[in-house]
Amino acid sequence: MAKRNNENLSIADALKEFVETNRLEQGLNAINVQDAWQNMMGNGVNNYTTAIQLKGEILYVQLSSSVLREELSYGKEKIVTMLNDHLGKQIIKEIVLR
Template sequence: MAKRNNENISISDALKEFVETNKLERGLNRINVADAWKDMMGNGVNNYTTAISLKGDTLYVQLSSSVLREELSYGKEKIISMLNENLGKELVKTLILR
């Protein structure tokens, strides 16, 4: 059982400590990236998105439309910068559209 501190700390600090202690940051990053993709791209792209996965610093997005995949490939750098800005940290360095 974890040792109890008698200090008063904020809930955000307690949650950060909990995430670090239990090594949950990688899983939270995966969820946050998928949510950011859905928020940024809107319904038009999300209807054709079949899978989103983050492995290391590479984001893999599987699309069911080859036309959309080709169209998005022209703006990869902009998509990466928008995702990182939305997430508030440099998480995605490479985008692979499948």
């Protein structure tokens, strides 16, 4: 049974505690990274993106276009920086384009 706090908590603090207690942060990070990719990369890249998966600190992106994969490979560091800035924390250390 979950412990009960008698002190008053804000909703933000209560949700943060719930996420930490139930170890949901990794799953939430994966969802947030997928949303960030779709928002930051735009329709041109999203049309060729078939799968996005976060494992640890590595983002795996599967693309259906080899030309786009090659083009994006030149700016991997910039993409990592943009996504982390959009997320507001260091989640991604490396991108693997497949």
